[in-house]
Amino acid sequence: MARFGQQVEKVVIVGGGTAGWMTASALAKLLRPAGVSITLVESEAIGTVGVGEATLPHLRFFNQRLGIDENEFITRTEATIKLGIEFCDWGRIGDRYIHPFGDYGRSIGGVGFHHHWLRAFGGPEAQRICDFSLPVVMAEEGRFSPPSDDPESLMSTFSYAYQMDAGLYARFLRSFAERHGVTRTEGRITGHRLDPETGFVTGLRLDGGREVGGDLFVDCSGFRGLLIEGALGAGYEDWSGVLPCDRAVAVPCESTEAPRPYTRATARPAGWHWRIPLQHRVGNGYVYCSDHLSDDEAASDILSGIEGAAIAEPRFLRFTTGRRRKQWSKNVVAVGLSAGFLEPLESTSIYLIQAAITQLVELFPSDGLREEDCAEFDRVLNLEYERVRDFLVLHYHATERDNTPFWNRMRTLSIPDSLAEKMALFRERGYVIQYKDGLFLEPSWLAVYLGQRVLPKAFDPRAVRTDGEKTKAALTGLATEIRSVVNTLPSHSAYLNQAARVA
Ligand code: FAD
Numbered sequence: 001m002a003r004f005g006q007q008v009e010k011v012v013i014v015g016g017g018t019a020g021w022m023t024a025s026a027l028a029k030l031l032r033p034a035g036v037s038i039t040l041v042e043s044e045a046i047g048t049v050g051v052g053e054a055t056l057p058h059l060r061f062f063n064q065r066l067g068i069d070e071n072e073f074i075t076r077t078e079a080t081i082k083l084g085i086e087f088c089d090w091g092r093i094g095d096r097y098i099h100p101f102g103d104y105g106r107s108i109g110g111v112g113f114h115h116h117w118l119r120a121f122g123g124p125e126a127q128r129i130c131d132f133s134l135p136v137v138m139a140e141e142g143r144f145s146p147p148s149d150d151p152e153s154l155m156s157t158f159s160y161a162y163q164m165d166a167g168l169y170a171r172f173l174r175s176f177a178e179r180h181g182v183t184r185t186e187g188r189i190t191g192h193r194l195d196p197e198t199g200f201v202t203g204l205r206l207d208g209g210r211e212v213g214g215d216l217f218v219d220c221s222g223f224r225g226l227l228i229e230g231a232l233g234a235g236y237e238d239w240s241g242v243l244p245c246d247r248a249v250a251v252p253c254e255s256t257e258a259p260r261p262y263t264r265a266t267a268r269p270a271g272w273h274w275r276i277p278l279q280h281r282v283g284n285g286y287v288y289c290s291d292h293l294s295d296d297e298a299a300s301d302i303l304s305g306i307e308g309a310a311i312a313e314p315r316f317l318r319f320t321t322g323r324r325r326k327q328w329s330k331n332v333v334a335v336g337l338s339a340g341f342l343e344p345l346e347s348t349s350i351y352l353i354q355a356a357i358t359q360l361v362e363l364f365p366s367d368g369l370r371e372e373d374c375a376e377f378d379r380v381l382n383l384e385y386e387r388v389r390d391f392l393v394l395h396y397h398a399t400e401r402d403n404t405p406f407w408n409r410m411r412t413l414s415i416p417d418s419l420a421e422k423m424a425l426f427r428e429r430g431y432v433i434q435y436k437d438g439l440f441l442e443p444s445w446l447a448v449y450l451g452q453r454v455l456p457k458a459f460d461p462r463a464v465r466t467d468g469e470k471t472k473a474a475l476t477g478l479a480t481e482i483r484s485v486v487n488t489l490p491s492h493s494a495y496l497n498q499a500a501r502v503a
Contacts, residue, residue: 002200002215002331005368009036012204012214013182014189014227016042018052018166019336019353020220021173022062026357028180029066031364038181041204041212043188049222049337050315051250052166053276053283054082054263054347056439057101057159062354066176071503074496076172078279079164080259081144081492083135085346088266090452092400097128097451098262099346100135102158103443105478109466114446115430115459120472123455129446131479134158134486139262143489154485161347163263163276163283185212189221192231200330201231216331216365219338228324228334235325236340242393242413243321245271245343249298250285250315254308261492265345266305267399269293270406273305274344279496281311287343292406319343323385328374333360340385345395348388351439355384384439390419391440391448397423398452423454430456 013020024040063073084100105113121127130136135158138144148155187206195202203213219227228234240246259277266273271288286302299314323340335356342348359380363373397415401407425431426449432442
């Protein structure tokens with residue numbers, strides 16, 4: 001009988017998009033307990049969601065753990081380097097800032113850098129905090145070299161991610177996973193079998209009358225949630241009250257310039273455009289709210305905003321922001337879009353896939369399925385989703401835009417208590433809550449607060465313990481040093497060419 005306590009001898013992964021092949025690769029390489037087989041079922045006829053190009057630095061560590069060679073990865077996925085995200089027109093039309101993957105300066109006397117910056121300059125009107133961020137200056141200058149391991153070096157103050165072709169990444173991981181023993185089954189899943197007593201899933205029905213049985217199922221079937229929702233009815237927590245964008249239209253275009261090492265998100269009348277430069281093309285799209293914009297209007301807006309010739313017809317996607325109420329239910333674990341979706345404003349979906357895989361590897365039921373593992377998995381993933389949600393809501397809430405019904409709605413929405421508390425602490429004296437776990441750390445929150453005109457009333461009083469004039473001179477010197485270090489680095493394109501030569 002399929003039930004808690006049961007041994008896991010056969011893992012079945014349902015779906016072969018980014019989530020499916022990342023899960024298959026990680027389980028095969030990192031876990032692969034003796035006697036456990038891994039099968040992945042996917043349908044080429046159904047295909048994948050076909051978007052998901054911008055990533056976060058965590059993907060580098062995922063690849064490293066799998067032993068994937070970076071140069072090979074960059075070459076095989078047409079990847080470029082990503083040092084952050086440029087936000088245009090979010091606070092006010094005409095504003096721009098980069099949310100970098102790295103620090104602003106360094107703390108002085110145990111007090112965070114931004115307090116000293118506030119004391120010295122009073123705010124961004126006098127001196128951008130971005131000038132104290134190596135990755136921002138690298139991004140703006142189009143230069144790149146990997147970070148240094150030497151903690152004393154300025155070159156150790158940043159991280160980086162990739163902009164990649166997600167379809168090529170899934171293909172790359174497919175060959176990796178198959179080499180590590182994963183069996184792929186092609187076919188359309190038409191139904192499932194449940195244990196009549198426990199309600200656990202015991203197998204999949206495929207077209208042509210085939211069946212695939214298993215003990216643990218990882219649902220990577222995309223928005224459909226074939227097992228987590230279709231078989232187990234886990235339920236969905238709808239967050240469109242705070243994040244009402246529910247559609248996207250994607251249009252890739254030809255590159256018209258050397259790829260920039262950053263993604264751009266530009267606020268538009270009913271949502272925002274993404275621009276993601278890869279080696280062989282540029283990914284573009286418009287994430288919008290269907291209450292305020294029709295599909296035709298969205299397509300015409302994005303087509304008029306792209307810089308090169310479109311290389312595919314506009315592709316429309318629909319979604320409901322939120323998360324599955326249970327992400328691990330009985331013997332089904334949801335990973336990827338089947339677990340939930342938050343708009344790609346901060347490129348978090350692939351990160352959330354990785355977070356789920358990390359938990360699954362940690363909690364893998366080698367000694368039998370346990371209810372406690374499901375609960376812990378849900379606890380950690382729920383926190384991850386909520387923290388990402390709050391960070392995304394901040395971008396819409398911290399705006400002064402009032403030029404369209406959409407922006408008026410977003411500016412005046414009531415926000416989650418968790419975000420309201422966080423913002424109140426920052427507004428008082430620049431304090432940023434630090435979580436033990438969770439994705440966005442202090443520099444990320446600072447980037448959005450300061451980039452979108454949320455300024456604290458005061459700085460940390462301990463900042464006055466240092467000599468004000470000397471500190472200001474040191475800060476000015478740091479900005480100059482960052483520029484001179486960046487000027488010595490190779491161009492982003494030169495770095496990519498070098499990766500291709502070495503691969
Ligand atoms: P899918 O790609 O949909 O894969 C589902 C798999 O299940 C497919 O293999 C399919 O064939 C299979 N399947 C489904 N039903 C059946 C069936 N009946 N029988 C057999 N097989 C079946 N993420 C980022 O990190 N960065 C981004 O920049 C980003 N941009 C995005 C933009 C938009 C507009 C959207 C909608 C998403 C974006 N994402 C982004 C999210 C990202 O695309 C997904 O997280 C990622 O692709 C994982 O998708 P998936 O594997 O869960 O689902």
